[in-house]
Amino acid sequence: MPDQLLFAIEVALNGLMTGVLYALVALGFVLIFKASGVFNYAQGVMALFAAMTLVGIQKGQVPFAHLINSIFGTDIHHFGWHVPSIIAIILTAGVMVLFAWIVERYILKHLVNQPEIILFMATIGLTYFMEGFGDLMWGADLKRLDVGLPQGINDMIDITTAEWFGYGFFIDNLDIVATIIAAILVAGLILFSQYTKQGRAMRAVADDHQAALSVGISLRFIWVLVWSLAGFVALVAGMMWGAKSGVQFSLSLIALKALPVLMLGGFTSIPGAIVGGLIIGVGEKLFEFSIGPLIGGATENWFAYVLALLFLVFRPQGLFGEKIIERV
Amino acid sequence: MNQMNAESYVTADGRTIGGVVMEMKNITLRFGGVTAIEDISFDIREGEIRAIIGPNGAGKSSMLNVISGFYVPQEGEVWFHGAPRPKMRPYKVAKQGIARTFQNIALFEGMSVLDNVMTGRLTHMKSGMLSQAMWWGKAQREEFENRAQVEKVIDFLEIQAIRKTPVGRLPYGLKKRVELARALAAEPKLLLLDEPMAGMNVEEKEDMSRFILDVNDEFGTTICLIEHDMGVVMDLSDRVVVMDYGKKIGDGTPNDVRNNQAVIDAYLGVSHD
Ligand SMILES: Nc1ncnc2c1ncn2[C@@H]1O[C@H](COP(=O)(O)OP(=O)(O)OP(=O)(O)O)[C@@H](O)[C@H]1O
Ligand SMILES: [Mg+2]
Numbered sequence: 001m002p003d004q005l006l007f008a009i010e011v012a013l014n015g016l017m018t019g020v021l022y023a024l025v026a027l028g029f030v031l032i033f034k035a036s037g038v039f040n041y042a043q044g045v046m047a048l049f050a051a052m053t054l055v056g057i058q059k060g061q062v063p064f065a066h067l068i069n070s071i072f073g074t075d076i077h078h079f080g081w082h083v084p085s086i087i088a089i090i091l092t093a094g095v096m097v098l099f100a101w102i103v104e105r106y107i108l109k110h111l112v113n114q115p116e117i118i119l120f121m122a123t124i125g126l127t128y129f130m131e132g133f134g135d136l137m138w139g140a141d142l143k144r145l146d147v148g149l150p151q152g153i154n155d156m157i158d159i160t161t162a163e164w165f166g167y168g169f170f171i172d173n174l175d176i177v178a179t180i181i182a183a184i185l186v187a188g189l190i191l192f193s194q195y196t197k198q199g200r201a202m203r204a205v206a207d208d209h210q211a212a213l214s215v216g217i218s219l220r221f222i223w224v225l226v227w228s229l230a231g232f233v234a235l236v237a238g239m240m241w242g243a244k245s246g247v248q249f250s251l252s253l254i255a256l257k258a259l260p261v262l263m264l265g266g267f268t269s270i271p272g273a274i275v276g277g278l279i280i281g282v283g284e285k286l287f288e289f290s291i292g293p294l295i296g297g298a299t300e301n302w303f304a305y306v307l308a309l310l311f312l313v314f315r316p317q318g319l320f321g322e323k324i325i326e327r328v
Numbered sequence: 329m330n331q332m333n334a335e336s337y338v339t340a341d342g343r344t345i346g347g348v349v350m351e352m353k354n355i356t357l358r359f360g361g362v363t364a365i366e367d368i369s370f371d372i373r374e375g376e377i378r379a380i381i382g383p384n385g386a387g388k389s390s391m392l393n394v395i396s397g398f399y400v401p402q403e404g405e406v407w408f409h410g411a412p413r414p415k416m417r418p419y420k421v422a423k424q425g426i427a428r429t430f431q432n433i434a435l436f437e438g439m440s441v442l443d444n445v446m447t448g449r450l451t452h453m454k455s456g457m458l459s460q461a462m463w464w465g466k467a468q469r470e471e472f473e474n475r476a477q478v479e480k481v482i483d484f485l486e487i488q489a490i491r492k493t494p495v496g497r498l499p500y501g502l503k504k505r506v507e508l509a510r511a512l513a514a515e516p517k518l519l520l521l522d523e524p525m526a527g528m529n530v531e532e533k534e535d536m537s538r539f540i541l542d543v544n545d546e547f548g549t550t551i552c553l554i555e556h557d558m559g560v561v562m563d564l565s566d567r568v569v570v571m572d573y574g575k576k577i578g579d580g581t582p583n584d585v586r587n588n589q590a591v592i593d594a595y596l597g598v599s600h601d
Contacts, residue, residue, distance in 0.1 A: 195471075196467070197453045197467075200443060200446060200447060200450070201447070201450060203436065203438070203439060203443075204436050204439070204447050207436035207437060207438050207439060208434050208436055208437070210398075210434045211430070211434035211435060211436060211447075212419075212447075213417075214396065214418060214422055214427070214428050214430070214511075215422060215427075215447045215450055215510065215514065216419045216420075216423045216450050216451040216514070217419055217447075218417070218419045219419070
């Protein structure tokens with residue numbers, strides 16, 4: 001096989017892994033958007049916050065240490081214990097559920113029946129609040145996240161491909177694990193929404209609020225539920241991304257990459273979010289690889305948006321979204 | 329008229345009508361400057377079919393929305409089972425055993441007929457989220473039991489053939505029937521139907537009338553319905569409330585209201601579809 005093609009395949013595979021993360025973040029958006037019509041700008045910062053909380057709990061960090069120390073003149077930073085990864089993950093999931101409940105109780109509840117733009121603005125406010133709140137709680141420094149996931153080049157793939165093609169593919173173990181976990185998560189979400197009563201209630205609310213109320217579904221409960229699920233998805237995304245590139249502010253920016261993913265996949269389609277994420281992940285890497293050198297590189301910054309723009313013009317409902325027909 | 333005040337009585341066709349289950353007391357509902365309901369009182373007795381009629385815009389749907397908790401009246405009280413009902417969100421009203429259909433059909437268009445009807449069982453499914461995840465067996469048994477009940481309703485309304493069809497693809501008449509099925513699946517104490525036969529052809533209307541009578545007869549379900557077709561109203565209902573411009577202008581047996589001069593006036597010159 002020609003070298004160029006082998007390189008391209010390797011690049012595409014790596015892009016697939018990035019795409020999985022985009023897909024996860026986009027999935028969080030879709031869950032909330034379907035059930036409540038809220039476009040949750042804070043999805044990215046939720047991933048960041050979840051990752052920070054995970055690291056903080058794991059390392060036994062004292063929350064709000066900086067604040068406490070400056071008020072009481074103390075000098076405490078750590079409890080001095082170390083929490084096992086699995087317990088830290090469960091606790092963080094609990095924090096995300098609490099977060100969902102607070103958002104419903106103190107923000108959404110007061111904004112029902114408001115125009116969508118108001119709700120959107122509220123989530124922008126929430127984004128900046130959480131950014132500051134996260135820093136205050138856990139500190140703004142770059143954190144290393146290690147939950148014990150395997151990292152580094154996968155030797156088996158390297159050796160096998162070297163044997164077959166005379167060129168060993170570099171695939172990171174972390175990416176493989178991330179893909180598997182994401183696949184399990186998505187499968188779990190689909191099973192939950194298809195086969196449990198809460199899942200059915202969730203789909204009902206996504207479909208028609210009035211009808212859902214008439215069969216005894218509490219919209220507020222469902223909102224807490226979907227925000228919790230979105231928080232959980234954010235935790236998984238934050239964990240993967242954090243393990244890859246450290247927990248820092250830029251993590252919240254992957255949310256911006258989720259926007260073009262949503263335009264591609266449609267705002268209400270779970271399969272759309274996944275396929276859209278993968279297309280953008282692979283597309284931007286391949287584009288950078290093939291066209292990038294011709295035009296001076298750094299195409300990854302804008303490729304996704306241009307692709308999304310093309311979609312907006314030619315297929316505004318996205319890949320899987322239903323055709324939007326305005327009735328007049 | 330005497331029998332109206334008795335605790336319970338038996339109708340000409342042999343059904344037993346019990347005491348008052350739902351009572352509206354001096355209900356007034358306004359939307360900004362519009363008074364949709366003005367100081368209306370009436371009651372609904374156990375086991376009866378109670379109709380609300382009146383010209384377009386009379387406030388009939390608004391009244392049904394008050395009963396089901398979708399609208400909150402500015403004045404008046406809703407009494408249920410002999411006690412005033414506190415202000416209550418619609419989903420709580422549903423949990424008290426009041427099911428309804430909508431004038432403009434509110435179904436879950438993206439879900440199958442079976443799933444739609446299954447949502448009607450939600451108020452009967454008690455297992456919580458954690459037990460669903462952990463006690464898989466128990467949650468599954470609950471799912472099966474409720475599924476069996478749903479199949480009964482589906483048989484009853486003769487919609488077996490479309491069980492798996494997404495509701496969005498069904499013609500209007502069948503959608504109305506699926507909506508009724510979802511409401512029935514809840515085994516409601518009180519069933520509210522907002523124009524269950526609107527837009528149907530004669531044959532569909534006959535089917536729907538038969539279903540309504542059967543539900544009332546076989547399960548003893550109390551029914552309050554809104555209907556424009558006078559023939560249907562006269563055939564189905566035990567008692568009729570007549571509304572016009574938000575006011576109650578008549579209340580009694582079909583025969584009473586048919587001969588009521590205020591009612592005749594209200595209907596003169598008003599076109600109906
Ligand atoms: N949500 C609402 N907001 C504002 N006004 C409303 C609302 N719902 C009903 N109304 C007004 O209240 C009045 C009564 O409406 P309602 O729908 O109850 O009438 P109806 O008797 O059901 O009529 P129809 O036979 O056409 O269904 C109308 O003037 C209507 O415009
Ligand atoms: Mg109406």
